[in-house]
Amino acid sequence: MQHNIRRPHMKRRSLLEFHLALLAAGITPVVSGAQTWPTQPIRLVSPSPPGGAADVATRLIAKHLAELLGQAVLVDNRPGGNGVVAGLEALRGGKDGYSIFMGSTTTLVANPYLMKQVPFEPATDLDPIALVASLPFVLVVSPSLPIASVKELIAYAKERPGKVTFASANATSFVAASTFNQRAGIEMLNVPYKGAPASLTDMVGGRVDISFVDFSSAxxxxxxxxxxxxxxxxxxRSxxxxxxxxxxxxGLAGYDVVGWTAMCAPAGVDPAIVQRLNREMQKILSRKDVQEQLAALGQDVILGTPDEFASFMRTERPRWGRMIRNAGISAE
Structure with missing residues (x-):
């Protein structure tokens, strides 16, 4: 026999009296952290130095996130170590949703092929929140060089093996240059930098010859x-x-190296917080003014869910692994 059980409807006054009774008895009602989040400022930990395109984009996102979340959103620049410094800092921030990592191609898919020991595993130590944008690089040369085209650069480098220098501001630009080396059959010398601004200053000063760099910085x-x-x-073409x-x-058919940026949380953050951040990011990235500002930085917005971001990374990781191996780059 089935019994139709009618649950009593607790009116607002009765609910208030119930909570007051609990408090009087010394019992605090449990409220989910995700329901009250955020109650304090949020950090976006970025591997980019101040002033570059990635930093400008991160600060744009921080501004709009603060408006939507009703809390300050601070950008914490931690350049160095192929983004590992920033990644570790974000992970040290804990799983409460107040420390968010602004990742990239380098930190999320390339590092396992570039470094013998990566102190964290992006696939398991980070939870994907949202992709932000894709960004092609530009190939620039010092105007002091007698080079006006890619073909002229290749010919110039072939005549001077090991003498033409290229600035790499991050692992993505290093892979772009190394892939160019391999495809063109040339040997250019890598000069590593912690960020694009310093590398471009040295290029203008004649201390390095060429660079693969984001368009906004250049x-x-x-x-x-x-x-x-x-x-x-x-x-x-862009x-x-x-x-x-x-x-x-x-002249180098099939050459295609494009970086991207994304937002991740330390693994274990409440899924409701991840979903909330993704919803707010979709609102921000869908705005025409934001898309125009990112386009001015040479970046194309990417929309999607956390699951779509996770699927994208599963595809990108082996693709970058193949590029890195084909370019003859060994893990260090």
């Missing part, structure tokens, strides 16, 4: 003719610079 140098733009690293050829169409 833009003012290109427009003032202190650096010469040769090509973009993506498979298709809408920002439609007259600039791709490396692929300049």
């Amino acid at each position: 833009r003012t140098f290109i427009e003032s003719k202190r650096l010469r733009l040769l090509a973009v690293t993506s498979a298709k 809408p920002l610079m439609p007259q600039t050829p791709t490396i692929a169409e300049s």
Whole structure:
């Protein structure tokens, strides 16, 4: 026999009296942390140095997140170590949702192939929140060099094996240059930097010859003719610079190296917080003004869920592994 049990409806007054009775008895009602989050400022830990395109984009996101969440969102720049310094700092922040990692191609998929010992495993130590944007790099050279095209650069480097230098501001730019080396059959010397601003300053000063760098960081140098733009690293031309050829169409067929940025949380953060952050990120990235500001930085917005981001990383990791191996890069 089935019994229709009618649950009593607890009115607002009765609910208030119930909570007051609990408090009087010394019992505190349990409230989920995700329901009250955030109650304090949030840190976005970034592996980028201040001033670069990734940093500008992170600060733009922080501004809009603060408005949506009703809490201050602070950017904590921790450059160095292929992004490992920032990743470890974010993980040390704990699993309460107040320490968020702004990751990238380097930190989330490339490092396991570039470093013999990575102190954290992105696939298990971080929970994906949202992809942010993709960003092709540009190939720039010092105007002091007699080079005006990719073909001329290759010819110049072939005549001077091991003498032409390239600045690598992060692992992605290093992979882009190393892949170029391998495809072109040349040998350029790597000069590592902690970020794009320092590398570009040295290029202008004549201390390094070429660089694969994000467009935003190089833009003012290109427009003032202190650096010469040769090509973009993506498979298709960029809408920002439609007259600039791709490396692929300049003689290295199939060349396609594009980085991306993303937001992650230390593994174990309440899934409700992850979903909340993803919802707010989709609102921010869907705004036309934000898309235009990111486009001015050479970045194309990527929308999607945490699950779609996780699937994307599972595809990207082996792809970057193949590129790194094919470029002859050994883990260090």
